[in-house]
Amino acid sequence: MAAQSPVYADETGSLQIRMGQKVMYCAARMNVDNNTLSIAMKDGVAVATKWSIHVGRVRNYWLNEGIADITVIRHAKPDLLTRSWLLTDSSSGISRRVYQIEDAIHFLSGLNNFPVLDKSLLLPDMQYRISISVEIHAEGINDAWWANLWHSTAASMQQDFSLP
Amino acid sequence: MKRIDAMRLIPLFMACGLLTVTVLLWPSADSDSGFLAWVNMAFMLALSLLLIQYGIRLLRESSEPRPGSRLRAKLVIAMIAMLMVPAMAIQMAASQMVERGMDVWFDVRVDTLLDRALNLAQGFYERVEKNTKRNLLDYISDTALLAAVTGNMDYRSTNNRLNEIRRIEGWQKVELFDINERLIGSVQKGELSALQTTPLNDTARLSMRLGRVVTELESHDGREVAVGYAPLVGATSVIGLLRVETELPTGVIQNARAVEADYRKYRQLEHNRQRISATFTHVMLFITLVVVLLAGLVALLFARRLTAPVGDLAHALRRVTEGDLNVVIAESSHDELGSLARSFNQMATRLKQNVEAIEQAQQDLTKALDNSRQRQYVLESLLANLQTGVVLVDADGRVRLLNQAVRDILRLPADWKPSADILQISHGNLRDIGDFYDELLHQKEELLQREFDVALPEGKTLHVLARGARLSASGSGFSGYLLVIDDISDLAEAERNKAWAEVARRLAHEIKNPLTPIKLSAERLQRRFRPQVDNTDVFDVCTKAIIDQVDRLLRLITDFSTLARMPQPKIRTVPVNNLLQDMHELFHSYRRVSVDIEQSNTATCQCDPDQIRQVLINLTDNAIAATGDDESRSVRLYAQTTDTTVEWHAEDDGEGIHEDAALKLFEAYYSTKANGSGLGLAIARRIAEDHGGTLKLISRADPTHFCLTLPLHVSHKEDS
Numbered sequence: 001m002a003a004q005s006p007v008y009a010d011e012t013g014s015l016q017i018r019m020g021q022k023v024m025y026c027a028a029r030m031n032v033d034n035n036t037l038s039i040a041m042k043d044g045v046a047v048a049t050k051w052s053i054h055v056g057r058v059r060n061y062w063l064n065e066g067i068a069d070i071t072v073i074r075h076a077k078p079d080l081l082t083r084s085w086l087l088t089d090s091s092s093g094i095s096r097r098v099y100q101i102e103d104a105i106h107f108l109s110g111l112n113n114f115p116v117l118d119k120s121l122l123l124p125d126m127q128y129r130i131s132i133s134v135e136i137h138a139e140g141i142n143d144a145w146w147a148n149l150w151h152s153t154a155a156s157m158q159q160d161f162s163l164p
Numbered sequence: 165m166k167r168i169d170a171m172r173l174i175p176l177f178m179a180c181g182l183l184t185v186t187v188l189l190w191p192s193a194d195s196d197s198g199f200l201a202w203v204n205m206a207f208m209l210a211l212s213l214l215l216i217q218y219g220i221r222l223l224r225e226s227s228e229p230r231p232g233s234r235l236r237a238k239l240v241i242a243m244i245a246m247l248m249v250p251a252m253a254i255q256m257a258a259s260q261m262v263e264r265g266m267d268v269w270f271d272v273r274v275d276t277l278l279d280r281a282l283n284l285a286q287g288f289y290e291r292v293e294k295n296t297k298r299n300l301l302d303y304i305s306d307t308a309l310l311a312a313v314t315g316n317m318d319y320r321s322t323n324n325r326l327n328e329i330r331r332i333e334g335w336q337k338v339e340l341f342d343i344n345e346r347l348i349g350s351v352q353k354g355e356l357s358a359l360q361t362t363p364l365n366d367t368a369r370l371s372m373r374l375g376r377v378v379t380e381l382e383s384h385d386g387r388e389v390a391v392g393y394a395p396l397v398g399a400t401s402v403i404g405l406l407r408v409e410t411e412l413p414t415g416v417i418q419n420a421r422a423v424e425a426d427y428r429k430y431r432q433l434e435h436n437r438q439r440i441s442a443t444f445t446h447v448m449l450f451i452t453l454v455v456v457l458l459a460g461l462v463a464l465l466f467a468r469r470l471t472a473p474v475g476d477l478a479h480a481l482r483r484v485t486e487g488d489l490n491v492v493i494a495e496s497s498h499d500e501l502g503s504l505a506r507s508f509n510q511m512a513t514r515l516k517q518n519v520e521a522i523e524q525a526q527q528d529l530t531k532a533l534d535n536s537r538q539r540q541y542v543l544e545s546l547l548a549n550l551q552t553g554v555v556l557v558d559a560d561g562r563v564r565l566l567n568q569a570v571r572d573i574l575r576l577p578a579d580w581k582p583s584a585d586i587l588q589i590s591h592g593n594l595r596d597i598g599d600f601y602d603e604l605l606h607q608k609e610e611l612l613q614r615e616f617d618v619a620l621p622e623g624k625t626l627h628v629l630a631r632g633a634r635l636s637a638s639g640s641g642f643s644g645y646l647l648v649i650d651d652i653s654d655l656a657e658a659e660r661n662k663a664w665a666e667v668a669r670r671l672a673h674e675i676k677n678p679l680t681p682i683k684l685s686a687e688r689l690q691r692r693f694r695p696q697v698d699n700t701d702v703f704d705v706c707t708k709a710i711i712d713q714v715d716r717l718l719r720l721i722t723d724f725s726t727l728a729r730m731p732q733p734k735i736r737t738v739p740v741n742n743l744l745q746d747m748h749e750l751f752h753s754y755r756r757v758s759v760d761i762e763q764s765n766t767a768t769c770q771c772d773p774d775q776i777r778q779v780l781i782n783l784t785d786n787a788i789a790a791t792g793d794d795e796s797r798s799v800r801l802y803a804q805t806t807d808t809t810v811e812w813h814a815e816d817d818g819e820g821i822h823e824d825a826a827l828k829l830f831e832a833y834y835s836t837k838a839n840g841s842g843l844g845l846a847i848a849r850r851i852a853e854d855h856g857g858t859l860k861l862i863s864r865a866d867p868t869h870f871c872l873t874l875p876l877h878v879s880h881k882e883d884s
Contacts, residue, residue: 044424045430080282080424081289082381096366097380139432 007129012155015132017116019164024117026053029110030134037105040138044080048073049108049154050135055117058127058160067128073141076104079084116128124163172232174241175219182212189449191442200446207453236464236471243463244456251455255448262444270434278292282427285420292390293379297412299333300377303406312349313342313396313404322349330408336389337409343372343402352409364405368393372405388412477508489516519718553649557586557601562642573628573651575620583717597630597647604632604645615652623827627653664832672721679714679721686710723843733772733854735878740767740803740810747780747801754788756795760802767805770878771855776812779848779859783814783870786844789837790818790868800867805876809857811870820865829861848872 008015012072013030028051042046051072073090079097085104088095122128126140133156186208191201303309306329312322322340326349337352339361345368347361352426365557371378371393379392389409396404433440473496480491491512495505547554553570557563563584570576579589590598596616604612612632617625629650635643690707697703741761748759756808784801791797797817804811821829821836828834830849845859852859857874 040435044428045432045435052868078428079381080427081285081420083286136437 008157008159010157013132013134013157015130015157015159017130017159017161018113019119020115021146022119023115024119025113026116026130026132027110027112027114028132028134028157032105032109032136032154034102034105037108037136038101041076041078041085041101044078045138046075046077046140047108048075048137048141050141050148051111052133052135053114053116054131056129056131058129064129067121070085070116072111072114074108075140076108078104119163122163127160127162129158129160132156171237172222172225173219174237174831175215177223179212179215182208182215186212186428186782187222189445199721200443200450204446204449204453207450211453211457224551231324233471233475235474236467239467239470240460240463244460247456247459251452255445255452258448259441259445262441266437267442270437274430278423278427278430281423285423288416288420289381289390292410292412293392296379296390296392296408297377300392300406300408303329304377304394304397306396307342309396309406310398310403311797312340313397313451319349323351326351333408334410335408336411337406340396341368341405343404345369348404364407367391368405368407372402377401382409388417407536453468459598473497473505477504480508480512484512484515491518552650555586555647555649556644557647558642558644561585561587561601561605563589570649573626573649574618575622593621597649600630600632601645601647604647610634625653627656661832668721668725672725675717676721679717681712683714683718686714720841723841723847733775733851735770735772735855737768737770738773738776740769740805740812741765743773743776743780743812744801744803747784748776750781751784751788751799754799756791756801757784757788757795757801760800762803764803765803767810767876769810769874769876771874772851775851776855776872776874779851779872780812780814782844783812783872787814787816787868790816790820792818807876809873809875811874813862814870815867817867818865820868821861823864826861826864830859 006016011031013028016027017026018027030049037047041120051074053068053072054066055068056066058064070091072116075086075088075090077086077088078084079086082099084097084099085101086095086097087104087107098107116130133153136154186205189201189208190205205502249480305324308317308321308325311317312325317325326338326340330351330353331334335353339352340348341364342348345364350361367378367380372395375395375397377392377394379390381387382391389411392408392410393405394408395402396406473493476493479494483491489512492509493505495502495509547565547567547569550567550569553573554565554567555563555570556565563580563586564580565582566576567579570847571580574594576594577589586601587598590596590601596618600612600614600616603614610633612630615627616632617627617631619625629652631648631650633646633648635646686707690704690711694700694703694707741763744759744761748761751757751759780801784799787799799817800813800815802813804813824835825836830845831842832846833842833848835844847857852872852874855874856878857872859870859872862871
């Protein structure tokens with residue numbers, strides 16, 4: 001049995017939750033100016049998007065209780081000689097090469113049917129909130145500790161949900 | 165309104181400037197300015213807040229700042245300003261250089277050059293791919309390959325065909341797969357690299373599914389291989405796949421990859437141009453801020469070290485100004501400041517010595533002044549209490565000092581005051597004073613003594629003794645003249661009275677002796693020869709005249725004796741009304757004499773009743789004589805008492821007393837009556853004075869009024 005939540009959407013992106021039999025999935029898409037990414041990617045600049053997914057239980061008068069924190073990084077490394085882009089998903093380790101920049105941008109700017117967490121972690125009649133923030137890193141992600149101190153968020157989405 | 169020191173506003177001005185710079189350099193939300201930009205903002209905001217807090221504290225401080233703090237603040241501000249100017253200039257120049265450098269780095273020619281280089285590299289790959297595709301198209305319907313795929317050709321023949329194709333096309337490796345992706349045959353140049361075949365990938369499957377020739381690049385151990393996939397098309401569908409590999413030349417590949425890497429790096433830099441510029445600006449700003457902060461701290465330390473001696477000196481000067489001369493500052497350094505400190509210490513020491521000397525002198529002067537004031541006070545008290553009049557005249561003839569006694573004695577007018585010229589103010593009845601001074605001024609002797617009369621404004625004449633002395637300037641430093649005035653009227657009168665008493669005593673003695681035989685002889689003549697004379701009337705008149713005149717002479721001599729030897733009053737307590745009662749009994753035969761006795765008056769006085777009765781009789785006799793025989797004119801006697809005195813009043817409605825006679829009324833031997841001795845009122849006044857009282861003429865006429873005043877109590881009571 002699968003149930004889909006209403007689509008959350010604003011000017012930065014859209015988010016939708018789908019409950020599978022045992023897993024909760026989400027579909028998120030970031031509204032990003034294609035020129036911003038395409039110009040850089042056509043010039044050979046490697047681009048990565050870092051998706052930070054946080055699921056928490058909503059509590060009144062207190063901070064929300066964290067349930068899950070997931071980070072997904074998607075890379076698009078251009079090959080100027082062959083005019084192709086090598087796409088890599090850090091969560092699955094799968095990479096593929098595409099020859100259309102639109103495919104690369106689509107890969108970077110969305111998560112489709114992404115498994116978030118096991119439904120057994122969720123309790124019925126409880127209100128939960130999923131928050132997703134996306135950072136765009138040109139020239140790849142700097143792994144130094146200080147690089148994470150300050151970075152602007154390209155998009156952020158959140159949606160409340162509960163078990164059906 | 166309190167005036168605000170401009171120095172105190174400088175931190176606020178600096179904070180405003182820093183806040184303005186902060187606002188101008190504030191990173192925009194869409195610019196990825198980096199962490200350093202926010203560090204700079206935080207740094208500048210913190211500095212601004214510190215300056216604002218410091219400025220507000222300065223403004224709220226009402227007290228005077230610590231000595232040297234202003235100089236220190238000026239030095240720090242000057243040093244920071246001196247550092248800020250070149251730092252700002254360097255930053256601006258560096259920014260300009262970076263901008264110019266970026267313009268050079270990202271020049272259009274370089275851009276074009278890299279584009280062309282990348283195009284060349286891309287063209288090589290395209291050519292390789294095109295060639296591979298074109299060549300592969302020739303084998304899509306190759307019968308031998310189709311037979312091999314369908315299993316109608318043996319393995320050797322298949323490999324021969326593949327080897328032939330590899331040799332003809334110059335491919336590195338040729339592999340043949342059937343529709344089930346099973347390897348049918350494989351040949352390659354050189355020795356075998358692996359025993360197992362590589363399974364087909366998605367691209368190969370796509371090629372079979374679409375029926376199109378597809379190429380891709382693969383990297384193997386640092387070398388790149390162009391891989392081509394050609395579907396083998398049978399009668400109706402794809403029945404196999406031909407996979408070929410062409411190894412790209414290593415040198416060309418390396419160059420192409422180098423071009424790609426350079427292009428990518430260049431484009432990355434170009435994309436980050438703004439960020440590089442901003443980063444450089446913020447790095448420079450950060451360095452400038454750090455340098456300014458460090459310079460400020462160093463300047464503060466340096467200024468503190470430099471201004472500490474100045475502050476100590478200012479503090480010491482303030483203490484000296486406040487009167488604390490026990491100030492010694494440290495002479496730590498050997499430079500100009502140390503020399504200044506030594507000079508200050510010497511100055512303070514000398515100042516302290518001078519102040520001590522001045523204080524000692526002041527104490528001496530104060531003591532001398534106190535002594536002088538004490539002497540002056542004694543002198544003034546002496547002069548004030550002195551009954552002798554004293555006038556001190558300086559060398560210029562101006563009055564320097566005159567005591568109250570001289571004013572009282574001479575009844576001096578208001579123009580007699582210090583600094584007045586004595587010759588100018590000595591006019592009228594005081595002309596003799598001026599003449600006395602003038603004589604003293606022009607004589608050669610040091611001392612002068614004169615007696616003269618001074619007519620007082622009320623008509624009385626004083627007999628004064630004036631003594632003058634010339635004061636020399638030696639010793640006191642004052643030169644002038646000292647005039648001493650004594651009222652010797654009483655003394656002169658006493659001497660005159662004494663002389664008169666002596667005369668009277670001798671005269672009475674000489675006259676009284678022959679008078680008694682004369683009187684006896686006249687009475688004897690009257691008794692013996694009266695019957696013998698013819699004209700008895702003439703005889704009686706003559707003898708009676710002799711006897712009367714002798715009696716008159718005897719009374720006169722008695723008065724003279726009385727005046728000369730006035731007995732001491734025999735004081736006793738006498739009721740006032742008793743004396744009035746005596747007068748009533750004596751004069752009740754005169755109808756015009758009325759004696760008012762107030763019965764309720766029980767007052768007594770202490771006096772010699774005989775002498776007082778004599779005075780009252782004298783006053784009543786004079787009143788009766790003044791009224792003559794006119795019964796319409798009355799004589800009134802009455803008494804009044806006060807808390808301290810008793811008064812007997814005698815009034816008559818007679819002709820009154822002439823003004824000139826009134827002035828001499830109480831003088832001895834002055835009488836307005838033809839047969840009066842002129843001693844009655846003189847004796848009466850003397851009795852009054854001997855009792856400590858007075859006898860005064862209250863009014864000369866309408867009515868003529870005399871008043872005898874005696875104290876109720878006398879100090880010495882002398883009982884008989």
